[in-house]
Amino acid sequence: MIVHSFHGGIHPPDNKHFTNRIPFKYLSIPQKSFIPLQQHIGKPATPVVEAGQFVEEGQLIGQANGLISANVHATVPGKVVEIAEYHTPYSEHGLCVVIESDGSFNTSGRVRQKNDFLTLDKEALIGKVQSAGIVGLGGAAFPTSVKLNPPANRTIDTLIINGSECEPYLTVDDMLMRTHPEEIIEGTQIAMKILGINKAYIGIEKNKPLAIKALQTAAANVKTHEITIIPLNMRYPQGAEKQLIYAITGREVPSGGLPMDVHVVVQNVGTIYAIREAVLFDKPLIERYITVTGKIVRKPGNYKVRFGMRVSDILEECGGLAENPSKIIMGGPMCGLALNHMDIPVVKGTSGILFLAKDETKVTPFRSCIRCGRCVSVCPMNLMPCDLGNAAEKQRYDIAEKLHPFDCIMCGSCSYICPSKRPLSHFIKVVQTALSAKR
Amino acid sequence: MEIKDADKKRLLENLVLSNAPHIRDTQSVPLMMWLVVLSLMPATIFSCYLYGLYVALVIAVSISSAIVSEIIMQYLLKQPITVNDGSAVITGLLLAMNLPPHVPLWIPAVGSAFAIIIVKQLFGGLGYNIFNPALAGRAFLLASWPVEMTTLWHRFPNGYVIAQNPIFNAAMPQQLIDSISGATPLGALKEGPKLLQELSLQAQPLYDFLFSKAMIKSLFIGNIGGCIGETSALFLLLGALFLLWKKIITWHIPLSYIATVAAFMGIYYYFKGVPNLPYAILFHVLSGGLILGAFFMATDMVTTPVTKTGMIIFGIGCGVLASIIRLWGGYPEGVSYSILVMNGITPLIDKLTRPKVFGT
Ligand code: SF4
Ligand code: SF4
Numbered sequence: 001m002i003v004h005s006f007h008g009g010i011h012p013p014d015n016k017h018f019t020n021r022i023p024f025k026y027l028s029i030p031q032k033s034f035i036p037l038q039q040h041i042g043k044p045a046t047p048v049v050e051a052g053q054f055v056e057e058g059q060l061i062g063q064a065n066g067l068i069s070a071n072v073h074a075t076v077p078g079k080v081v082e083i084a085e086y087h088t089p090y091s092e093h094g095l096c097v098v099i100e101s102d103g104s105f106n107t108s109g110r111v112r113q114k115n116d117f118l119t120l121d122k123e124a125l126i127g128k129v130q131s132a133g134i135v136g137l138g139g140a141a142f143p144t145s146v147k148l149n150p151p152a153n154r155t156i157d158t159l160i161i162n163g164s165e166c167e168p169y170l171t172v173d174d175m176l177m178r179t180h181p182e183e184i185i186e187g188t189q190i191a192m193k194i195l196g197i198n199k200a201y202i203g204i205e206k207n208k209p210l211a212i213k214a215l216q217t218a219a220a221n222v223k224t225h226e227i228t229i230i231p232l233n234m235r236y237p238q239g240a241e242k243q244l245i246y247a248i249t250g251r252e253v254p255s256g257g258l259p260m261d262v263h264v265v266v267q268n269v270g271t272i273y274a275i276r277e278a279v280l281f282d283k284p285l286i287e288r289y290i291t292v293t294g295k296i297v298r299k300p301g302n303y304k305v306r307f308g309m310r311v312s313d314i315l316e317e318c319g320g321l322a323e324n325p326s327k328i329i330m331g332g333p334m335c336g337l338a339l340n341h342m343d344i345p346v347v348k349g350t351s352g353i354l355f356l357a358k359d360e361t362k363v364t365p366f367r368s369c370i371r372c373g374r375c376v377s378v379c380p381m382n383l384m385p386c387d388l389g390n391a392a393e394k395q396r397y398d399i400a401e402k403l404h405p406f407d408c409i410m411c412g413s414c415s416y417i418c419p420s421k422r423p424l425s426h427f428i429k430v431v432q433t434a435l436s437a438k439r
Numbered sequence: 440m441e442i443k444d445a446d447k448k449r450l451l452e453n454l455v456l457s458n459a460p461h462i463r464d465t466q467s468v469p470l471m472m473w474l475v476v477l478s479l480m481p482a483t484i485f486s487c488y489l490y491g492l493y494v495a496l497v498i499a500v501s502i503s504s505a506i507v508s509e510i511i512m513q514y515l516l517k518q519p520i521t522v523n524d525g526s527a528v529i530t531g532l533l534l535a536m537n538l539p540p541h542v543p544l545w546i547p548a549v550g551s552a553f554a555i556i557i558v559k560q561l562f563g564g565l566g567y568n569i570f571n572p573a574l575a576g577r578a579f580l581l582a583s584w585p586v587e588m589t590t591l592w593h594r595f596p597n598g599y600v601i602a603q604n605p606i607f608n609a610a611m612p613q614q615l616i617d618s619i620s621g622a623t624p625l626g627a628l629k630e631g632p633k634l635l636q637e638l639s640l641q642a643q644p645l646y647d648f649l650f651s652k653a654m655i656k657s658l659f660i661g662n663i664g665g666c667i668g669e670t671s672a673l674f675l676l677l678g679a680l681f682l683l684w685k686k687i688i689t690w691h692i693p694l695s696y697i698a699t700v701a702a703f704m705g706i707y708y709y710f711k712g713v714p715n716l717p718y719a720i721l722f723h724v725l726s727g728g729l730i731l732g733a734f735f736m737a738t739d740m741v742t743t744p745v746t747k748t749g750m751i752i753f754g755i756g757c758g759v760l761a762s763i764i765r766l767w768g769g770y771p772e773g774v775s776y777s778i779l780v781m782n783g784i785t786p787l788i789d790k791l792t793r794p795k796v797f798g799t
Contacts, residue, residue: 327455334462369566376794418464419467429458
């Protein structure tokens with residue numbers, strides 16, 4: 001049953017017009033790249049290179065440590081100048097391999113040989129995804145090989161490709177779908193082969209008609225698999241996993257459960273693209289597309305960036321800013337991370353860098369809850385954010401515990417809509433942290 | 440273009456760090472409150488025209504008293520002064536709208552002070568009060584000074600007076616005219632039949648008069664007696680439409696409230712055998728402050744449920760209570776008490792209508 005939508009949600013101004021007509025561009029390689037060993041959920045990778053050593057482009061520099069972890073590769077050729085702690089999106093003191101670029105880009109330059117994925121079995125395919133260090137590029141950065149290999153007691157019957165890109169401002173996924181539809185369809189087929197299933201859906205919000213069209217055309221040529229493009233109603237957070245699954249299949253992921261509990265695997269379009277690169281060309285994940293945007297950015301656009309490039313270097317390439325930003329955000333405006341300086345590197349999960357002017361991101365002190373109920377009506381998980389917020393404020397975690405705080409997906413819709421400007425999702429995070437500490 | 444270290448520092452000068460989400464909706468509490476004030480302006484101005492400028496004085500005293508009480512209380516309780524959020528102005532204005540046009544000026548002064556000091560601030564201020572301050576203030580006034588609150592209805596310099604209506608005069612005995620000439624239409628409906636029965640007369644002509652096209656028209660346009668704010672359904676509905684359009688209120692409470700009253704009255708008068716059933720229904724919908732109450736007071740966010748289901752239950756509850764009070768209770772109108780009672784059980788409604796969490 002295709003529902004095309006979900007309960008609640010908000011309609012923030014999408015502001016995609018800054019970049020949604022600007023084709024992809026490469027950014028030049030920075031002098032120094034700061035490649036974090038943790039760019040994923042799970043344990044950081046273990047460094048396998050030493051300071052002073054020369055590395056090639058795409059060479060393994062961090063080995064996945066344990067099951068939930070991911071390989072990290074040199075994104076540029078050159079000399080490892082140090083392995084030291086720097087501020088990364090995941091930690092204030094994240095271990096980074098710092099590479100001074102030098103030498104030739106032999107991976108990018110090489111004529112690529114194409115593997116035939118049809119002759120490879122599931123283990124070989126997953127092995128390629130795993131060794132390429134692929135993680136979810138939608139932002140969650142969960143190791144993809146783990147997601148594609150659910151435990152034997154979970155049957156999977158549906159693959160959902162997330163092309164909804166519901167975060168305002170971001171346009172990379174849109175651009176990727178418009179410019180590489182065949183590749184995405186091929187990647188989808190690879191993922192379907194890995195999962196051993198025959199049914200996939202690609203969900204795209206209706207504000208991306210060109211992407212929908214391009215993928216429909218590309219999917220029409222596929223005879224062996226059933227790949228359906230689903231135009232979705234525009235509403236944030238349409239791209240949240242549970243809401244996407246519900247909109248496309250009508251299935252509700254149980255509280256505390258995972259998509260595989262309802263026989264579904266969800267992958268972002270960017271991830272699918274990376275899977276294809278890894279499987280067909282043995283290419284490790286060393287770069288991605290990001291949106292650099294905001295009305296104060298002189299040259300906003302969709303750029304291909306190597307991991308480890310710092311925000312300051314990227315801004316330089318994008319022509320700087322017309323005025324001082326009020327906020328610098330890694331990711332989208334709803335879920336992204338506000339930065340307090342620009343020496344932070346882009347990692348695998350970075351979908352965009354946003355420079356917001358003062359009038360775009362008003363920060364006003366919050367007032368008490370006037371019980372208007374707006375947060376309740378927008379919450380896609382049907383929680384009572386107002387009551388959770390009030391309980392958190394009074395540190396009544398016993399009350400908050402009964403209000404399902406752990407079902408919150410941190411979408412921020414409640415905080416967005418609250419006329420009292422209460423930081424509700426942040427309050428809920430506080431509740432979660434306090435309750436987890438108690439357990 | 441090279442960004443130097445000093446430039447980098449300068450670039451970061453205005454940076455703020457705060458939690459996601461980094462964009463917010465444009466609606467804010469003060470904006471909403473002031474828009475509510477604005478939405479009440481057509482009806483307020485019309486009342487000033489209808490009853491004379493004295494009404495403007497009543498409103499001014501009521502609002503000023505609310506503002507001053509709020510400032511004093513917040514000062515005494517050592518809280519930030521938030522009077523510019525507009526909520527005290529709404530309380531003052533709504534209280535005035537629930538008063539007879541010619542009350543002595545100390546009535547609104549005392550009422551607003553009670554509403555703000557006792558009903559709002561002592562419960563914890565905006566957001567924490569259980570009862571609608573304006574309505575609780577009115578109930579307090581009515582209980583304490585019933586004479587001042589009910590006997591000064593009858594001077595309408597520009598208005599329509601029941602007793603002056605020739606059709607009515609012809610059909611009615613003098614005693615009835617004398618006793619209800621100062622009443623609101625609902626008051627006439629409540630007291631009239633009893634009186635006629637005592638005189639062993641038929642009640643039918645009274646019903647014919649009240650449930651008539653002319654009466655409905657007067658109620659709708661608003662040249663008929665009542666509280667300051669309740670007379671003109673037309674101007675109130677204009678304001679209500681504005682609030683609905685601006686998404687400050689939703690249809691849930693007003694519609695379920697009014698529909699319930701309409702259904703209840705429809706059934707009652709159907710079995711009573713009143714011939715002009717649609718007029719009887721419209722009469723109840725348009726009179727006694729139902730429009731004012733349903734759109735502007737039963738929609739007060741603080742004192743009503745947060746869930747949509749809860750809102751509908753709230754509206755139905757109000758409708759049933761108001762109808763019962765009108766038909767069998769001690770007061771002719773019933774709107775304020777119905778809302779106050781439902782305010783009281785709102786926490787319970789909220790608890791019982793908590794939505795089913797996704798995935799449970
Ligand atoms: S409570 Fe959580 S899930 Fe619900 S709107 Fe707020 S952030 Fe989103
Ligand atoms: S949106 Fe804000 S003011 Fe309204 S009920 Fe929720 S927390 Fe309270």
